[in-house]
Amino acid sequence: MNPITIAHLSDIHYAPTENSEVANMLREKNIYVENLLPQCLEHLKTVKPDIILITGDLTHESEADDFRYVRQVLTELMPDTPVLATIGNHDIRHAFRTGFLNIPESEATDEPYYDSVIINDYQFVSLDSSYIKRLEGIFTDEAMDYLEEKLENPNVKGTFILMHHPIMKRARHLAFTMNDRLEKILKTGKIKGIFNGHVHSNFASSVFGVPQFTSESLKTDFDVLSDRLSYNDRSGYQIVSFDENGDFLSERFILNPKPEILVERMYKK
Numbered sequence: 001m002n003p004i005t006i007a008h009l010s011d012i013h014y015a016p017t018e019n020s021e022v023a024n025m026l027r028e029k030n031i032y033v034e035n036l037l038p039q040c041l042e043h044l045k046t047v048k049p050d051i052i053l054i055t056g057d058l059t060h061e062s063e064a065d066d067f068r069y070v071r072q073v074l075t076e077l078m079p080d081t082p083v084l085a086t087i088g089n090h091d092i093r094h095a096f097r098t099g100f101l102n103i104p105e106s107e108a109t110d111e112p113y114y115d116s117v118i119i120n121d122y123q124f125v126s127l128d129s130s131y132i133k134r135l136e137g138i139f140t141d142e143a144m145d146y147l148e149e150k151l152e153n154p155n156v157k158g159t160f161i162l163m164h165h166p167i168m169k170r171a172r173h174l175a176f177t178m179n180d181r182l183e184k185i186l187k188t189g190k191i192k193g194i195f196n197g198h199v200h201s202n203f204a205s206s207v208f209g210v211p212q213f214t215s216e217s218l219k220t221d222f223d224v225l226s227d228r229l230s231y232n233d234r235s236g237y238q239i240v241s242f243d244e245n246g247d248f249l250s251e252r253f254i255l256n257p258k259p260e261i262l263v264e265r266m267y268k269k
Contacts, residue, residue: 001192001246002120002157007049007081009237010197011217012037013090014070015060022220022231023060025262031233033219036255037070040218040237041077043253047239051119052081055197055215056088056130056164058100063092067099086126086162087113088198089134114146122192123156129163129176129196137165137176137198144181151190158192166196166214167207170224172267174199186210193240193248199224202238204250213240213250221259228266234259 014033015023026032044052052074059066074083085100087093097108112128125147129137139147151159165176176196185191186208194212200221203214221234236254243249 004120005049005241007044007052008215010055010215011057013060013219014066015062018060052083054085056086057090060090064095064099071100084117087128088164089130121157123159125150126162129165160193163196165198171199202252228264230264231262232259
């Protein structure tokens, strides 16, 4: 296996005019994505990852200008590093295509977004798990067709999947719902890793023996507890490195190591 270093960001939620309870509390504490994202990328400049993955919710119900800002910061600070993103439940697809991908507005659609890139002989496939439902993640038949087509490429040593929703029972209604086609693929050994976010917490787990990396939010985290979600002002990202033997190291980086609880929300019964 070729060594590869992957920078994993998720849930940036850039939205300078967002008026939610949590967003307003973060402003009161002088916590802004405009500071957190550059801080993260300045560190990544020293790490020199092979690729940056962003697993959804780049913005928060925003139009093209906010996506354009995120892309601009990435381009200015990491101009030579490939970036692959996936769509989150708070991302508006046509705005993402216009602002982040620089597709003309007249050509930008709200269709599900799929993409892929090959780095160091490994294939990274971005799948849209938010297209049908918002909080719960699923793959349509179209998403599975796209993945299966990409897996036919004989020139790659393995494939990594990007999706917004984690495959995690603990996440309850926030989790991804497994389907038979994906289960079958995961059991083949062709998938070397799964990257996701959505739950604003850091987890490392496995799904049918495939390592799964779930990143916390770069804006604000919440702890997934047994009876509630506990929002706090912690933020972070992770770096995942695979060596030549296929062994991996997941390193978590916290931008606010002493978080305070902002608000707690009970699960609906």
